[in-house]
Amino acid sequence: MFVLIVGGGKVGSYLTRALVAQGHEVVIVEKAERKARLLEQLLERNVTLVGDGCDPLVLEKAGLKRADVVIADTGDDEDNLVVCLITKKNSTARCIARVNNPRNKLIFESLDEQNPVTVISSTEVILDAIHKHVTAAV
Amino acid sequence: MRYLIVGCGRVGSTLAKLLDADGHEVIVVDEDPNAFKRLGQKFKGHVVVGTGIDYDVLKHAGAAQAGGFVAVTNGDNRNVMAALIAQRMFHIKKIVARIYDPTRGMMYRELGIDTVCPTTTGAKMIRDVLMEAPWDTLQSFDFGNVTSLTATIGASDAGKRVADFERAGRIRIAAVRTGKSVRVAANDTVLAESDEINAIVAPEAISEFAQMFADARVPENVS
Numbered sequence: 001m002f003v004l005i006v007g008g009g010k011v012g013s014y015l016t017r018a019l020v021a022q023g024h025e026v027v028i029v030e031k032a033e034r035k036a037r038l039l040e041q042l043l044e045r046n047v048t049l050v051g052d053g054c055d056p057l058v059l060e061k062a063g064l065k066r067a068d069v070v071i072a073d074t075g076d077d078e079d080n081l082v083v084c085l086i087t088k089k090n091s092t093a094r095c096i097a098r099v100n101n102p103r104n105k106l107i108f109e110s111l112d113e114q115n116p117v118t119v120i121s122s123t124e125v126i127l128d129a130i131h132k133h134v135t136a137a138v
Numbered sequence: 139m140r141y142l143i144v145g146c147g148r149v150g151s152t153l154a155k156l157l158d159a160d161g162h163e164v165i166v167v168d169e170d171p172n173a174f175k176r177l178g179q180k181f182k183g184h185v186v187v188g189t190g191i192d193y194d195v196l197k198h199a200g201a202a203q204a205g206g207f208v209a210v211t212n213g214d215n216r217n218v219m220a221a222l223i224a225q226r227m228f229h230i231k232k233i234v235a236r237i238y239d240p241t242r243g244m245m246y247r248e249l250g251i252d253t254v255c256p257t258t259t260g261a262k263m264i265r266d267v268l269m270e271a272p273w274d275t276l277q278s279f280d281f282g283n284v285t286s287l288t289a290t291i292g293a294s295d296a297g298k299r300v301a302d303f304e305r306a307g308r309i310r311i312a313a314v315r316t317g318k319s320v321r322v323a324a325n326d327t328v329l330a331e332s333d334e335i336n337a338i339v340a341p342e343a344i345s346e347f348a349q350m351f352a353d354a355r356v357p358e359n360v361s
Contacts, residue, residue, distance in 0.1 A: 055239075
């Protein structure tokens with residue numbers, strides 16, 4: 001599979017490592033050149049594209065049209081939303097987005113009702129875990 | 139009418155003051171409490187400290203009862219996200235977002251959000267002043283792909299027909315104003331001196347259009 005990741009932070013870099021190990025083709029779009037270089041050193045692979053992942057032209061250059069999965073993985077919900085908007089408009093790729101504010105989930109899900117964006121909220125995941133822990137203790 | 143403005147920078151604060159002076163109920167949202175200083179002493183509206191891309195912040199600001207919503211923070215992405223929250227979670231009727239990137243602005247319009255792009259509008263206004271252009275730039279279609287211009291017919295062009303100024307696929311005269319009466323132009327409409335025409339002009343034909351009206355150039359220091 002060809003996976004396009006926007007955002008080369010911690011999650012993005014670990015994701016890439018795991019996906020490459022599983023035999024997938026991966027491209028990461030990262031705005032900060034220094035971060036992108038570090039990532040390549042760490043991964044020992046030429047997988048990054050330096051550019052703004054919220055720019056339709058940059059995503060096109062990264063291979064959006066032939067991507068099977070696009071992961072919007074920056075630390076900012078608004079940037080992830082724009083990545084999803086561009087993906088939904090220009091490709092048929094499955095879209096996965098990270099959200100920080102769980103309230104924002106609905107907005108992401110409203111972008112495409114037929115083929116909804118998979119939204120992952122770490123805040124919610126942790127809250128769920130706490131909830132389970134608390135109910136188990138009772 | 140209640141208006142919600144997200145972003146209290148120069149544009150946001152100026153707009154807030156205009157609407158407030160016009161008797162509307164205005165609520166301004168900004169992350170930085172210092173930004174509200176721009177509103178001045180006379181501002182009678184409300185302010186809310188917080189981010190405009192948070193459902194709870196917007197709800198607290200009264201988005202549910204707002205008739206209009208404006209997103210003018212300094213981030214395009216933030217503006218489109220705030221606008222989508224206003225549209226899909228609060229069902230606000232009129233939503234306007236400022237988007238600096240013209241290509242993305244077009245994309246967002248397809249989502250039902252009105253966008254204003256100061257990049258193309260500003261560049262065109264500067265061009266008009268720079269070239270001492272014999273027209274005024276009106277609202278443009280598709281972010282600069284096609285421009286709607288008005289120009290005044292000079293003495294040397296009096297008696298010409300609308301068709302004489304048209305160029306297939308590049309210049310089309312839409313309307314003619316004579317004094318207070320405006321009519322949709324026909325090919326054989328005869329133009330008189332000081333008639334005003336409204337033309338739709340392709341970018342590659344701007345200079346050609348300017349050449350046609352070079353005689354009608356308004357003298358300097360009109361203001």
